Amino acid sequence: MHVTFLGTGSAMPTGERFQTGILVQNDGRQLLIDCGSGVLHRLQQSGVGYENISTVLLTHHHLDHVADLLPLMKARWLAGEEHLEVVGPQGTKGLLDDLLNVHEYMQGKIDLQVREVVPGEFTVAGFDVSAYETRHSLPCLAYRFDDRFVFSGDSEAFAGLANFAEGAAILAHDCSFPDDVDVSNHPTPETLGRELAGREIGRVYLTHLYPHTDSRHEEMLESIGRQYDGDVRFAEDLKTISIE
Numbered sequence: 001m002h003v004t005f006l007g008t009g010s011a012m013p014t015g016e017r018f019q020t021g022i023l024v025q026n027d028g029r030q031l032l033i034d035c036g037s038g039v040l041h042r043l044q045q046s047g048v049g050y051e052n053i054s055t056v057l058l059t060h061h062h063l064d065h066v067a068d069l070l071p072l073m074k075a076r077w078l079a080g081e082e083h084l085e086v087v088g089p090q091g092t093k094g095l096l097d098d099l100l101n102v103h104e105y106m107q108g109k110i111d112l113q114v115r116e117v118v119p120g121e122f123t124v125a126g127f128d129v130s131a132y133e134t135r136h137s138l139p140c141l142a143y144r145f146d147d148r149f150v151f152s153g154d155s156e157a158f159a160g161l162a163n164f165a166e167g168a169a170i171l172a173h174d175c176s177f178p179d180d181v182d183v184s185n186h187p188t189p190e191t192l193g194r195e196l197a198g199r200e201i202g203r204v205y206l207t208h209l210y211p212h213t214d215s216r217h218e219e220m221l222e223s224i225g226r227q228y229d230g231d232v233r234f235a236e237d238l239k240t241i242s243i244e
């Protein structure tokens with residue numbers, strides 16, 4: 001399995017990190033998780049291209065996770081790829097209906113299938129996925145791909161999510177801010193380290209990074225490391241990880 005970070009930023013631009021998007025590939029199958037602003041461009045830069053993405057799995061409906069959905073749809077339509085499946089938490093059908101009501105000319109242009117999922121197991125684009133409800137300001141799902149990859153979506157750090165991630169080769173976890181930012185709905189390095197303490201996880205990548213984290217990576221890693229002694233790194237746009 002290959003996991004490529006297309007966007008490791010958040011709702012506030014850094015100039016280097018685009019909004020959330022992660023590409024999961026295995027045996028010729030591809031799945032895009034989230035489609036924030038800039039992800040369509042990163043897809044092209046990754047060499048995969050929007051033509052090859054026919055399924056998008058959404059963690060939740062904040063703009064920084066869905067902003068490029070209609071641009072993706074339009075690009076696919078122009079390229080003659082007239083099918084797209086969008087899978088996401090409850091309300092995803094309403095979201096797509098509303099977006100297409102705003103951009104009416106896109107209605108009926110492509111064969112759009114929308115599927116809503118709840119915490120538990122399901123299959124998407126040929127991948128067996130488990131979903132777990134996170135702690136965020138909108139309903140949000142974390143996703144797990146067997147013992148290989150877990151993506152937290154947007155979430156505070158908490159024991160339930162750490163349990164959900166335990167045993168995975170790779171965990172990509174929201175780590176939006178450094179410790180001195182007073183934040184709810186997202187973790188800080190301190191809270192993330194506390195919840196990951198003692199867990200068996202192959203490697204953790206920090207993502208969903210606000211500009212506040214720029215030039216503070218070292219202290220953030222130190223903060224996590226005070227309680228969690230595993231391998232923790234910062235995700236970067238267009239970085240690909242191979243997972244056995």
Ligand SMILES: [Zn+2]
Binds near residue numbers: 060062136154
């Ligand atoms: Zn969010």
Ligand SMILES: [Zn+2]
Binds near residue numbers: 064
């Ligand atoms: Zn977000």
